[in-house]
Amino acid sequence: MIIGCPTEIKPQEFRVGMTPNAAQEAVSHGHEVYIQTGAGAGAGFEDADYIAAGAKTVGTAEEVFAKADMIVKVKEPQAVERKMLREGQVLFTYLHLAPDPDQTHDLIASGATCIAYETVTDNRGGLPLLAPMSEVAGRLAPQVGAWTLQKANGGRGVLMGGVPGVGPARVIVIGGGVVGTHAAKIAAGMGADVTVLDRSLTRLRYLDDVFGGTFKTSFASAGNTIELAQAADMIIGAVLIPGAAAPKLISRAQLADLKPGAALVDVAIDQGGCFETSKATTHEDPIYDVDGIMHYCVANMPGAVARTSTIALGNATMPFMLALADKGWRQACLNDPHLMNGLNVHAGQLTYDAVGEALGIDV
Ligand code: NAD
Incomplete structure (x- = not known):
């Protein structure tokens, strides 16, 4: 699978969706990783760190989105990013859709498969990516x-x-x-x-x-x-x-x-x-x-310590990111009901009940 990680563009967001260690793990599993130039800078990771990990860098978010089968981010995609998503592409990031009808409608319209960090669960009733x-x-x-x-x-x-x-x-x-x-x-x-x-x-x-x-x-x-x-x-x-x-x-x-x-x-x-x-x-x-x-x-207190927060988030997302890349989103979610709980939008359809209730959209 080709995995893409763009630079975060939400104001005051310095974290990045993949650390060099996450990129290296994905590469060692046989995947290609494309990182936008400078994406890790706010968290103290240089482009050279990603290249040493086996990833490739590209200059623009457009290139990352165009190449990738799966986009791994931190914050919900901003309006300009949502326009770059396409049918069949997987998006793995925080979404927080319930208070955000514009984003929800755009993600539904994109045809992408959107898995939200904040609704992935664990077997102790917790939210491991929050x-x-x-x-x-x-x-x-x-x-x-x-x-x-x-x-x-x-x-x-x-x-x-x-x-x-x-x-x-x-x-x-x-x-x-x-x-x-x-x-x-x-x-x-x-x-x-x-x-x-x-x-x-x-x-x-x-x-x-x-x-x-x-x-x-x-x-x-x-x-x-x-x-x-x-x-x-x-x-x-x-x-x-x-x-x-x-x-x-x-x-x-x-x-x-x-x-x-x-x-x-x-x-x-x-x-x-x-x-x-x-x-x-x-x-x-x-x-x-x-x-x-x-x-x-x-x-957004964690933004003050973007490096620690990026590494902590990356440690938690890595096994799910690898499962999605190794098995494809469908098989990964079928094998793991906790990851399936992260599925919020798929192929033009909202798939998460609480968001549907909050926004009055059929699930
Ligand atoms: P949690 O579910 O682990 O813990 C919440 C605790 O609050 C529970 O133990 C619950 O029993 C207790 N509680 C509920 N009502 C109470 C009351 N009236 N009096 C005393 N205790 C009560 O949640 P968490 O992960 O620890 O998150 C706590 C808060 O921090 C949430 O609102 C979360 O969104 C927020 N948060 C904010 C930031 C930030 O950057 N500002 C970052 C992370 C989390």
């Missing part, structure tokens, strides 16, 4: 929160680990799933006093079993949440209710009860945010002040 980005965002959250807490950034001027004779920062993490667990581990590793809140007792039991000595757990009743928030220097929002907007866990009125200069890091901002005062920000201008409380609400 999890790496949650891991990255979770581990980044205390790092950006620590920066937000610095005085010059409007924060309380509290050091995460304290120093001998001065206590550490108090951090609460609301939501103890993938993001929350990774956030808590890193915050505790920085020396902070960390408590994770969740509404799932099963999850709290697991966290207590595994991390009991590293951080504390608490049930996320409204009362507990606000009581712990009032004592916190940093509050990390990491909740998810699948398929729904994030619940608002701290209201604007309640900001007055928080410590002045506390840092709110709302990782759940891509689901609307879990604090009433959250609004999406960018890496260029990540924080803002509401009533003396500093908010960090960047919706």
Whole structure:
């Protein structure tokens, strides 16, 4: 199979769909790989790295799309890219179709077979191609929160680990799933006093079993949440209710009860945010002040660490990419129901129920 990987063109996207290691694996399986010149630059990969891996470089996205049987990307294809897709071509990338009718109609019209990273499943009920980005965002959250807490950034001027004779920062993490667990581990590793809140007792039991000595757990009743928030220097929002907007866990009125200069890091901002005062920000201008409380609400946190994110995503997508290339999409999906769950559009037809329901399109 011929696999193509174009340069990402969505603003502020520095990741790339294939690492040189992924290209090398595909080549070793007998496939041809075409990378657009400079596609890996934002993630620190040179064209020479891909050539050494056995891939070929071409100058334009048009050439990549024209040559490839399968396109491997990171972000959903932009309008100009959608025009380059053709019948029978396979597209393997994040799509997030439910809120995006224009893209959905274009992909249906293209006749391509579109497999979305975010709906591929695993046998533990997880989303293996979303999890790496949650891991990255979770581990980044205390790092950006620590920066937000610095005085010059409007924060309380509290050091995460304290120093001998001065206590550490108090951090609460609301939501103890993938993001929350990774956030808590890193915050505790920085020396902070960390408590994770969740509404799932099963999850709290697991966290207590595994991390009991590293951080504390608490049930996320409204009362507990606000009581712990009032004592916190940093509050990390990491909740998810699948398929729904994030619940608002701290209201604007309640900001007055928080410590002045506390840092709110709302990782759940891509689901609307879990604090009433959250609004999406960018890496260029990540924080803002509401009533003396500093908010960090960047919706694509993994973009800040494009190299780590690219490699983490590539590690997760590689086995699926190889299965699609080795067996062809149809056989690969028939052999693996979890990969089949990734199929969103095929041959002019929407094939994913939840997207059909969201957009009122027949599946
Ligand atoms: P997850 O499903 O692994 O974990 C979510 C947890 O939230 C679950 O344990 C659930 O029990 C808990 N929860 C739900 N409602 C709650 C409530 N009211 N109070 C306390 N806990 C509650 O999800 P995840 O992968 O950890 O993702 C968390 C959020 O981070 C999602 O909104 C996701 O979209 C977002 N995210 C954002 C970025 C970014 O760049 N901003 C990157 C990755 C993920």
